[in-house]
Amino acid sequence: MLEAIGPWLTAFFLLSIFSFTYKENPWFRFAEATYLGVAVAYSIGFDLDWLLNQWNTIWSVTGTKILLFAFALLIGLLFYFRFSKKYFYLYRIPLSIGVGTYIGLSLRTMVFAQFLTQIKATFIPLAAGTPLDIFNNILIFVMVVCVLIYFYFTAEHTGPLKYTAKIARYTMMAGFGSAYGNTVMTRMTLFIGQARNLLKHPPSFATFGILILGSLLLRDYMAKQKQVAVKD
Amino acid sequence: MTKASSEGIWEKLQSIDSRVIYLLMWVVVLWPLMSPINLPVGVGRQSKEYFEWVDSIPDGSKVVFSYDLSFAGLPELGPMSVATFHHLLEKDVKIYLCAYWNSGADIAQDDIELLKPEENYGKVYGVDYIHMGYNPRGETGMTQFAADVYKAFPNDFVNNRPLDTYEIMEGVHGAEDFDYLISIESGTPGSPEWVRQWIEPYGIPFSIGALGVSVPGVAPYYNAGQIKSFIAGLRSAAEYEMLIGRPDVAMAQQDPLSTTHILVIAFVAIGNIAYFCTRSKKGGGS
Amino acid sequence: MSWYRRIEVPIILTAVCCIFQLVPYFVKVPGWQTAAEQMIDWDSVMETFATFLGFITLLMLHGRMVSQRREGWPFSAWILVTMVVYTIIGIPLKSIGLGKGTALFEDIRMYVLTPLSSAMYASLGFWIASAAYRAFRARTTEAAVLLISGTIVMLANAPVGTSLWGGFAPLKDWIFDVPNMATMRGVVIGAALGALALGVRTLMGKERGYLRGGGG
Numbered sequence: 001m002l003e004a005i006g007p008w009l010t011a012f013f014l015l016s017i018f019s020f021t022y023k024e025n026p027w028f029r030f031a032e033a034t035y036l037g038v039a040v041a042y043s044i045g046f047d048l049d050w051l052l053n054q055w056n057t058i059w060s061v062t063g064t065k066i067l068l069f070a071f072a073l074l075i076g077l078l079f080y081f082r083f084s085k086k087y088f089y090l091y092r093i094p095l096s097i098g099v100g101t102y103i104g105l106s107l108r109t110m111v112f113a114q115f116l117t118q119i120k121a122t123f124i125p126l127a128a129g130t131p132l133d134i135f136n137n138i139l140i141f142v143m144v145v146c147v148l149i150y151f152y153f154t155a156e157h158t159g160p161l162k163y164t165a166k167i168a169r170y171t172m173m174a175g176f177g178s179a180y181g182n183t184v185m186t187r188m189t190l191f192i193g194q195a196r197n198l199l200k201h202p203p204s205f206a207t208f209g210i211l212i213l214g215s216l217l218l219r220d221y222m223a224k225q226k227q228v229a230v231k232d
Numbered sequence: 233m234t235k236a237s238s239e240g241i242w243e244k245l246q247s248i249d250s251r252v253i254y255l256l257m258w259v260v261v262l263w264p265l266m267s268p269i270n271l272p273v274g275v276g277r278q279s280k281e282y283f284e285w286v287d288s289i290p291d292g293s294k295v296v297f298s299y300d301l302s303f304a305g306l307p308e309l310g311p312m313s314v315a316t317f318h319h320l321l322e323k324d325v326k327i328y329l330c331a332y333w334n335s336g337a338d339i340a341q342d343d344i345e346l347l348k349p350e351e352n353y354g355k356v357y358g359v360d361y362i363h364m365g366y367n368p369r370g371e372t373g374m375t376q377f378a379a380d381v382y383k384a385f386p387n388d389f390v391n392n393r394p395l396d397t398y399e400i401m402e403g404v405h406g407a408e409d410f411d412y413l414i415s416i417e418s419g420t421p422g423s424p425e426w427v428r429q430w431i432e433p434y435g436i437p438f439s440i441g442a443l444g445v446s447v448p449g450v451a452p453y454y455n456a457g458q459i460k461s462f463i464a465g466l467r468s469a470a471e472y473e474m475l476i477g478r479p480d481v482a483m484a485q486q487d488p489l490s491t492t493h494i495l496v497i498a499f500v501a502i503g504n505i506a507y508f509c510t511r512s513k514k515g516g517g518s
Numbered sequence: 519m520s521w522y523r524r525i526e527v528p529i530i531l532t533a534v535c536c537i538f539q540l541v542p543y544f545v546k547v548p549g550w551q552t553a554a555e556q557m558i559d560w561d562s563v564m565e566t567f568a569t570f571l572g573f574i575t576l577l578m579l580h581g582r583m584v585s586q587r588r589e590g591w592p593f594s595a596w597i598l599v600t601m602v603v604y605t606i607i608g609i610p611l612k613s614i615g616l617g618k619g620t621a622l623f624e625d626i627r628m629y630v631l632t633p634l635s636s637a638m639y640a641s642l643g644f645w646i647a648s649a650a651y652r653a654f655r656a657r658t659t660e661a662a663v664l665l666i667s668g669t670i671v672m673l674a675n676a677p678v679g680t681s682l683w684g685g686f687a688p689l690k691d692w693i694f695d696v697p698n699m700a701t702m703r704g705v706v707i708g709a710a711l712g713a714l715a716l717g718v719r720t721l722m723g724k725e726r727g728y729l730r731g732g733g734g
Contacts, residue, residue, distance in 0.1 A: 002625035009629040017637035021254040021644045033593040035634035037600030040572050042631055045608025046334040047368050047569035049618045052610045054563055057386035057394050072560055076567025083574065089523045092729050094564060096528035097535050099720070099728055101561045104539025105375050106428060107717045113432040113458065114424070114710035118703055121456035136692075140700050147704030168704075173660045175701030177667025178693045179448040182465060184646055184668075185675045186308060186444035188261075188492040189466040191643030192485050193307020194636055195261045246652075253651055254644045271677040276687055303632045304639035335635075338627060368569075369562045376562060379555045383562075392619075444675070451699035452706045467675045486677050492643070493676035497669060499651035504665075507655050 011204035014194050019212050025219070027212050143171040242506040253499070260495045264487035273486055278463055279471035285439055285461040286316065286414070291324040293411040294404065298426075299329065299336030299343075300417040305443055306339070311469040311482035312441035313416045317343050319476050320414075321353040326400055327361035328410070330385060332373060332421045337366035337389055344390070357390060358398040365389035370421040374429040378407035407434045416441040423450065427458045441469070529723040535561075536721055576601060667693055 002009065016031035059069035075097070081090040122144045126137045149161065150168035157165040198205040289295060297320065301309045320327050329344075331337035340363055349355035364385035367373035377384035381404060382395055395401055403409060413436050415426055423440050431438050437460050442450060444465030453459040463472050466489055469482035521527070539558075542551040580594035588594075604626060610617040617623065656662040673679030674690035719725040 001621045002629055006625065006629040010633040013630060013633045014637045014640075017634065017641060018644075020641060022251060029590065029593050030596065031634060031637075033597045034600050034630065035638065036576070037597045037602075038604050038626065038631045039635065040576060041601050041604030041608055042627065043334060044569050044573060044605050045610075045618045045623065046337070046366055047566050048608065049610045050366065050368055051563065051566050051569075053365075053387040053392070058383060058559075059563070068560055069563065072564040073567055076564040079568040079571060080574065082571065083578065089527075092525075092528035093531065094568070095728065096532040097561060098565045100532035100535025101539055101558065102372060103532070103717045103720060104536040105558070106371060107536070107714065108540050108543040109428040109432045110710055110713060113428045114706050115714075117432070117456050117458065118452055118707050118710075121452075122703065136696050139696050143697060143700030144703050147701055148707060151704065151708045169660055170663055171697045172701045173663040174667045174693060174697035175448060175699075177664040177669075178671050178690075178698040179445070180664065180668040181671025181675060181690075182444040182447045184493065184496055184650070184672055185465050185467065185489070187643040187646045188489060188496075189308045189444070189485065190304065190636065190640040191257070192261055192265075192466075192488045192492065193310075194633070194640040195258075195488070196265055196307075196481075196485065197633070197636075199262070199265055248651075250648050253648050257644055257647050271681055273677045274680050274684070274687065276674075277691055303635040306632070306636060307640075338624075367562075368566055372558060372562060372565075376555075376558050379558070383559045447694065448698050448702050451694060452703040455695070455699050455703070465675060467677075490676040490678035492647075493672050494678060496647055496650045497672055499647060500654050500665065500669070503651045503654060504656055 007201035008204045008208075011198055011201060011208050014198055015205075015208045015212050018194075019216060022213070022216050023220075025216055027215075142167065147171055242509040245502060245506045246510065256495060257492070260491040261488045264491050265485075268484075269487045269490070271487060271490055273467075273470050273474065273483065275471045275475060276468065278461070279468045279475060281461040282439060282441075282463045282468075283319075283472055283475040285437075286319050287323075289320075289323060289325055289412055292326075294326045294328065294409065295320060295412040295414065296328045296330065296410050298413070298415040298417075299331040299340040300333050300415050300422050301339060302333055302335045302418045303339075305418040307485070308443050308466050308469065309416050309418065309441060310339070311466070311473060311480060312463055313339065314343055314346065314480065315469065315473050315476055315478060315482075316414060316416065316441060318347060318478055321347060321349050321355060321361070322476075328364060328400070328404075329362065329389075330364040330377070331366045332370060333418065334366050334368070336416075337363075341389060358388075359400055362395075362398055362400050363389040364395060371425040371429060374421065374425055378430055378434065380406055407436065410436060412436065413438045414440070417446070418443060419446075422446075423453060423459060427453055431458050525726065525729065526723070528729055529726070533721045533723070536717070573601065573605065667697070 013031050013034070016027040017035075019025055020028040055069060059065045075094050078090045078094050081087045084091075122141060124137055124141075126141060127134055128137070146164040146168040149164045150157075150172075155161065297317065299313060301313070317327075329340045331340055344363060347353070349361060350357070355361055364381070365388060367377065367384045369376065373384055381401075385395055387393060388395055388398065407430055413426065413430060415423060415438070417423060417440060423438075423442070423446075426438060430436055438458065439461045440450065440459055440463075442462060442464045444467075447464045450459060450462050450464060454462060463469060466482055466485055470479075470486050473479050473482050535557075539554050541547070542554045576597060580597050582588075583594040584591050584598070604623075607616055607620070607623050607626070608618060612620065615622075654665065654668075656665045670686060670689050671693060673682070674686040679686050716725060720728075
C-alpha cells in the first residue's frame, strides 16, 4: 500500500531523529511522538493475535478450558485497577501470580546455570595444556576469586583485601575496556546501517536532508537576528 | 608559535562544538559507503567456530532458530540471521523458526521472503522449515515451549494454521525432541534465559549471534560450555558471510566500520593529549 | 482493614505460585509437574491480557497534556492519534482487512516503525563519538588500562586494524578469554546470588517493592 512513498517516509523519519544531534527541534519531537504511538500499538497487535490463536486452538475446545480462559480474562482485567487509588489492591492479585510464577521458574535453574556451573568452570585443572593455557588458567582463577571478593562489601578492603581489590579493579578495567571497544562497534554499526538505508534512495535523502537542516539553520539565523534586534 | 597560543589550541580543541564531531561522523560513514576502499577482512576464531558448529549439524537434525531481536539491532544482527538461515537451508536439517521478540517474528518472515527457500533451496514450508511465530511471555514462554510447543505457539506465523497440522511437527512435543538451538538476540529475553530454561535442564547444544555490546556477557557462558559458539558484532557477521561464501550486507559495511573506529581512536588520542597538555601547563607538572 | 485488602494476601499468593513451580522440578510428585505446566499456560494467557496497560497509561498522560493545553500538547495529540489508529489497524479481524500481517499493518511497520526504532539507537553512535572525545581520559592507571584494552579491541574489530598488524586479533581474544571473562563471571555469580537472595526475600514477604505504587 505504501510502497511508493515508503523510501520517502524512511528517509524523513531517519533524518528527523538524527536532527536531534544539531539541536532539539520540532522534526525530532514529531518523529519521537510517532515512534511512541506506533511502538505501543505494534505490541498490542501481536499480543491480541497470540491471544486469539490461543483461544481458537487451545482454550475453546472443551467446557473446562473455556471456563479457565474466562477466569484468566477476569484475573487479567484486574491489572487495570492499577489506575484506581481505591481498588489498587486488586491489581496486586494478578501481579503476584505472575511474579511468583516467574520467580519459581527462574530460581529453580539459576542455581545450576549461573552459580554451580560457573563455579565448576572456574575450578579447572590449573596445570593442563600449553604453558600459555596454564598461565591463563591461573590468571582466570585468581581474577575470578579477586572479583568476587571485591563485591563483598560487608568487610572493609584493608590488609590482604586491599591487594585482592587492586587485582580485581585492574581485571575489571581490562574487561570494561573490552566492553567499551565492542560497544563502539555496535553503536557505529547501527548508524552505518541507517546511513546505508539513506543512500539506497538518494532523492529522498537529499530532499529531506536539505529541508530539515535548512529549516534548522534558518531558525537559528532568525533567532540570532532577533537577538541582535533586541540588543539594538 | 608562542606558549600562550599553543595553550589556546589545546583548550580550544577540548571545547570544540559537538556538532563538528557529528559532522565528521557523517563524513567518515558516507564517504566509504559511496566510494568503497575494500580493505581485506581476516577470519577470527569465533566466526570460524560458529561456522564449523553450524556446518557440523548432522543431516536430519531438528534445529530451533529463534529470532530474539529488535528492529534497532538489524544492522548487526540482520546479516547474521540471513547468513545463518542460508547456512541451515543449504543443509538437510529441519528448521523451526520462532521469536520471543515481536519484531523478531516479522524479521524472520522478511528473511523467508528474502531467501525464498522453495525457489532457491528446494525446501517446502511445513515439511523442511516452519515459522512457529511469536510468544509474548519471555522466559515463562521458553519454559512453556520446552514443555509443550503447541501451547507456546498454537498457530504458525505464515498461514495462521494450527501448528500440529504440519508434517514437520510430527513426533515433536517439547525441548527433548529438538537437537540444536540457535538464537540471534538483541537483549532480554536472550541467552541467559535460554540457558536457564533449555540448556541447563535439557542439555541442548546452543549457539548465538549477538550484538557486539553483548560480547562481555557471553564470555562466562561460553567459557563454561553452556554456549558452544557465538558470533557477535558486525565484524564477526562479515567473517561468517565470507566463510559461507555469501558476502553480503555485513561485508559491505566493513569500510565505514574501519573509518569510524579510526575516528573514535583519533578522538580518544586527541582528547587525551589535549587533556595532558592543559593539565601539565595548569598544574605546573603536579 | 478488610482481609482481602491486606498486603499479606498477594505475598502469600506470590509464595504459593513460586513454590508451585519450584517443587516439582526437584521432587517427583505424580501429577504436580503437569499441573505446574498447566499453570504456566494459564498464567501466560492471564498476563497477556495486561497488554493495554501501556496504552491506557499513555492515553491518560498525554490526554491530560492535550486537555490542559500544556507545552508540547500538539505532539501529545499526535502520539494519541498514531497509537489509536495503529491499534485499530492491528486488531485481529482479518475478515475486514485488519490485523497483523495485513498490508497496511506491515507497511507501517516497515516504513515507519523500523526506521524510527533503528534511528533511535543509531543516534547513540554520535554520543559515543562525542564521549570518546570529551570524557574518555586516562586520569589514573586503571583508566589507562581501560583505554588500552578498549583501543586494542577497537583495532581488532576494524579491518584496518587487523590489516595493519595481525596481532590485534589474538590480543583481543586473550582479553575476551581472560580478564573480560573473569570480570563477567564474577558479575554473573554475584548477580545469581543477588537474585537468589531477592527471591527468598520475596517468598518470605520481606521484599514488597513490586507491590507498591498505585493510583491514576
